[in-house]
Structure formats: C-alpha cells, structure tokens
Amino acid sequence: DSLEDINTDLVTLPRYIIETQQSIKGAKGDFTLVLNALGFAFKFISQTIRKAELINLVGITGNTNSTGDQQKKLDVLGDEIFINAMSASGIVKLVVSEEQENMIVFHNNDAKYAICCDPIDGSSNLDAGVSVGTICSIFRLLPGSTGSTADVLRQGTEMVGACYAMYGASTHLLLTLGNGVSGFTLDNTLGEFILVHPELKLPSQRSIYSINEGNSYYWDKEIVEFIETLKQPQSQDGKPYSARYIGSMVADLHRTFLYGGLFAYPSDKRNPHGKLRLLYEAFPMAMLVEQAGGKAVNDQGKRILDLCPSHIHDKSSVWMGSNDDVDKYLKYVGKL
C-alpha cells in the first residue's frame, strides 16, 4: 500500500471485545478472558497447521477419536492446544471436544463458562490443502453449577456466544455474542485478528445449494425430490441453482456467509440423526447464521437452536443459510 492507504485505527479482537463488553450486561471482564483464550487458541492452531503442512505432520496417527473417525496428528495437536488454552484461561470450567469421549473439567474454581468445540473440523480434507476450521459454542455455567454435563445439555438458545476460525489462504474468524456477527482476518505480522466485517449479514437469497449428493441413495424420497426442484430453472430468474460442496463445514458455511445460499446435511438411512454434531457444529453455526439474518432448521423444519441434546456427542440434520433459500425447503416440507 502507499502510505496514505494505511488504516491507522485498526480494530483488533481485544479492542472489539472491550468496546462490545459495554453493550453486554453482566459479563464484565469475564467474557474478555474467554475470547482472548479462544483468539490465542485459533492463532496457535493456525500456525501449527501451516507449519505441519511444511513438516508433513498430517499423516495418520493410526488412532481413532471418540467419534470413530480416523484421527490425524493435527486433530490431536489441535485438541491439545485448544484444551490447554481453555484451562489456562482460568475462567473456563469445562470443555466438550469432538476428540474427547468424555467432557473435560478443570479445577478453575471461579470459572464461569463451558466451551464445546470441534478443534479441527473437516480434517479429513487436510492432506488436500482444503480449508479446515475450529468451531465453538459458549455457554455460561448454570447458577450453582459444579461443572457437569447439565451445563451444556441445554437448548441452543442458551448459548451466550459462538464462533469459528477458518484456516484457509488467510485465517478468518466469525464471532457472535448475540448482538450480530463480526468477521475478523488474522494479520500474521501483527499476530492480531483485525475486524473486517463489523456487521456481517447473509444475502437473503442466492441460488447455490451445498449438499453431499453422494448420500442421495440413502435420503428420504422427499429430500431427493426437493433437491431435484433446485435443479430446475427457478421462477425468480429462470436459472437452476449451482452446486457447491467442499466437504468441510467451515469452508462451506464461510462461502454461504459471504455469497449466500443453502447448506444442508440431512439425515439418511445410514445416519438417521444426521452426521453433524449438535453442540459443536450445528448449534454454533446456527447461532451465527441466525445472527447474520439467516435460518437454521433440521429435516423436520424445527429451529436448530430450539433443540436440546441428551448426550454431548448428539447429532442433528441441518438446513441452514440464506433466509429465502431455507424457506424454500420449509415450504416444500409443509412447515411454511
């Protein structure tokens, strides 16, 4: 840039947190500690992934994680980095991680938050250089909590925040504290997330559908038929929808936040409850999508955030993205 183009008044993540704290009741200072710990974890994981691609850490460890997926070294590293950062924050009491069969409880006595996360979501794509990410939901502990699963087996509407970091060509962070969505990009030289989308809003409609059609043999007939309707010329512009599917939820949703469209992972005969996890994939993404003006529902057209898990690794079907595109699905299944 020429000197006059330089922005000399950057809004870093810490500054954003301080400026936002004033609008969030009751979370004075505590939330800052949580978000700073999250920001550090994302920076550390981002650096580790980029280093790993150089020193070829992405090989298979030969172990499997709690969800039975083949575990890659980076999954293990990302999980350790994340858990250590939350423990060190002093304000997080417990962590639910896709990589951990059981919830992890810290001995932070005056802790006030519970975090659920997928440390490296989409990791099966890592070798191919596809963008992967870390997805998190944030709950405040219930009054009188001693740090049990009751602190997270709650309705999605009880989340106080949600975010994801996407490790692509750049590292992006989308964050909501219940007052809209803010988008940040990591400046590697400063080591700071810089605010670039103060009030990110999803386009209300975009003819893009994002779904793994390789599962269509196992879908309910109604879902096969609905997806077929998207392939016909549409009344609004006489064109069919375009198909875009990366297979990494963070990458597919990041495109949806910026371009609009419909992302779906319906249940099928092999995954009768869907594939995506409620606490650390569907819930956080649903909160972000709704805060950005979109919609997030399950196969039955029920709002994702109104669901309540009975187990920390429970799954859900998801249809989420631009309001008008999700409405097409809701109309098709008679929910609108």
Ligand code: P6P
């Ligand atoms: P499929 C990655 O493993 C993941 O959990 C999400 O990131 C992604 O949306 C989905 O699974 C992809 O699943 O069956 O299409 O490969």
